[in-house]
Amino acid sequence: MPQTPTVGRIVHYVSYGTPGGEYTSQCRAAIVAGVPVGALPLADGEHAEEWSSDTVVCDLAVLNPSGMFFNRCPQSEGEHRGGTWHWPERTPSTNEETPA
Template sequence: MSQPTASVGRTVHYVSHGTPVRSDGSQAFPPACRAATVTEVDQEDPGRVGLVVLNPTGQFFHPLAAGGSVYADEAGMLAGSWHWPERV
């Protein structure tokens, strides 16, 4: 599935931002794929969605009103973006 058009209720992956890089170049938590559910879809740009992201430490709400999340394919893996789950 490479189409960026999602619908409410679909499960996607969200790429977290991770923690800031320390002065020694390390990160406590590097960017990672997290499970997310689409909560809303931008009618003018269906590749931009609102999400609820499921993190090990709790839920994170990323609504369209706060900017939402944009589609990036699995090769892009841009922090703050979403993509379809990889097939395993």
């Protein structure tokens, strides 16, 4: 069952990086600040042509080392393109005992 974004959830935002490659695209922590209501063309007509109608779009508060910014971003679970968000990857549990 797919996760549903709700206000207050933590997600990963993917930064764009710089065109010259001085800074690479990186995952940054972000908080879902809002989930637009309605279909994408109604929620964000400006991006209706570049995002498909089933794209999940969230308003994010992105936490960067140099400050915060706020942006409406589409979800990208597979490609993790710059300017998109995705659910944090799961890591294996480390509850096993460490040998002495």
